[in-house]
Amino acid sequence: MQCEPTQNESSKSLILDAYSLRVYVRITAQTNSRKIFARREVTVLRIGMVANSDVEAILSKGLSRSGITREEALRLMEIDVHSPEMYSLYFVADRMTRQQFHNMGEVHAQIGIDYSPCSKRCKFCVFGTIAEKRVQFDVNEVVARAKIFQASGANAIYLMTTDGYDFDEFLNIGKQVKASLSLRMPMVANIGDFGPSEAESLAEAGFTAIYHAVRLREGRDTTIDPDVRVRTIKSAQNVGLSALFCLEPVGPEHTAEEMVDLMFLGKDLGVSLHGAMRRVSAEGMPLHHHGDITSPSLAKAVAVCRLVMGDSLLAHCTHEPNLPSLLAGANLLWAEAGPNPRDAEVDTSTQRGRGLSVEECRRMLWEAGFEILTGPSPCARKRDVS
Numbered sequence: 001m002q003c004e005p006t007q008n009e010s011s012k013s014l015i016l017d018a019y020s021l022r023v024y025v026r027i028t029a030q031t032n033s034r035k036i037f038a039r040r041e042v043t044v045l046r047i048g049m050v051a052n053s054d055v056e057a058i059l060s061k062g063l064s065r066s067g068i069t070r071e072e073a074l075r076l077m078e079i080d081v082h083s084p085e086m087y088s089l090y091f092v093a094d095r096m097t098r099q100q101f102h103n104m105g106e107v108h109a110q111i112g113i114d115y116s117p118c119s120k121r122c123k124f125c126v127f128g129t130i131a132e133k134r135v136q137f138d139v140n141e142v143v144a145r146a147k148i149f150q151a152s153g154a155n156a157i158y159l160m161t162t163d164g165y166d167f168d169e170f171l172n173i174g175k176q177v178k179a180s181l182s183l184r185m186p187m188v189a190n191i192g193d194f195g196p197s198e199a200e201s202l203a204e205a206g207f208t209a210i211y212h213a214v215r216l217r218e219g220r221d222t223t224i225d226p227d228v229r230v231r232t233i234k235s236a237q238n239v240g241l242s243a244l245f246c247l248e249p250v251g252p253e254h255t256a257e258e259m260v261d262l263m264f265l266g267k268d269l270g271v272s273l274h275g276a277m278r279r280v281s282a283e284g285m286p287l288h289h290h291g292d293i294t295s296p297s298l299a300k301a302v303a304v305c306r307l308v309m310g311d312s313l314l315a316h317c318t319h320e321p322n323l324p325s326l327l328a329g330a331n332l333l334w335a336e337a338g339p340n341p342r343d344a345e346v347d348t349s350t351q352r353g354r355g356l357s358v359e360e361c362r363r364m365l366w367e368a369g370f371e372i373l374t375g376p377s378p379c380a381r382k383r384d385v386s
């Protein structure tokens, strides 16, 4: 249909159809006597958003939330971060998350319990590299911080230690923190590797989930066998603890293949949280010379991982908190207090530390247009294994 330009007024609006990834141009024209509407379909290619039909096909498939193949994920990882395709990738991942999670964002809050040199010597971790002194937060301090996090609106509380921390002491702290919080508050253990009996003990102490990742170059940049990390995750899942996972810690030296492998490992393990975290290192750490990846590069990993996971997860994270990833499929941020493996400061929540507060994370979620979840995080709840 041909629309004549109008004598009185005319307007055009672009409507991006999320399901077909086609752009419709609606033209409204007003003549002296009547309004004329016309809708013309314009291919995405024409306006230059997606120049490659193979990328467009993968994005359309991803939007259905059924997941994409390893080859398709690798193709998406080739996208230049400053290209039109990149914004289409962001859009699709963002749309998937906002639809699946009803536009809700959430904040998980982690309390580090000890700052100590760690025998596992992970090259990306402060404790495995440059930490010399030992500082331990006592149970009262940990309980006080957990209560503050809860009062600020955290949707889950994590307790983190270095690898060599005494397990019974950790359980004791966990029980006291649990007793001080709402019964509904999910509690997450972020500790070293363990077996089936320790998993049972964690569940009995009130933990509902673990955070445990197989890290990039596990066994090369760490002294831990990746299979040991996988066994720990399975031990936790077998007693009903949810497994929270993440592609981390991403640096510029990591290949697309390495990253995509870990995206799919998380999916194969049935984790309830996935996402991507970039490496942050301090002067003197062995990987420091590689530098950092940029926020758009991190957002690309977040977005591709989102398409890989489809509807198999309950939240999608990014770390450290950043706005680009919240527009590319992430809806979960972490607040931090106490020792932090990316921070030489003993307490990351102080003015000089890297950690953000719950309020700052909630503000960033709001900036990205999310509503903020109140109450317990679905991804950190206990699973039914009966």
Ligand code: SF4
Residues within 6 Å of the ligand: 118, 119, 120, 121, 122, 125, 126, 127, 128, 129, 161, 162, 163, 192, 222, 341
């Ligand atoms: S990442 Fe964990 S296991 Fe590795 S050095 Fe740090 S505290 Fe130890």
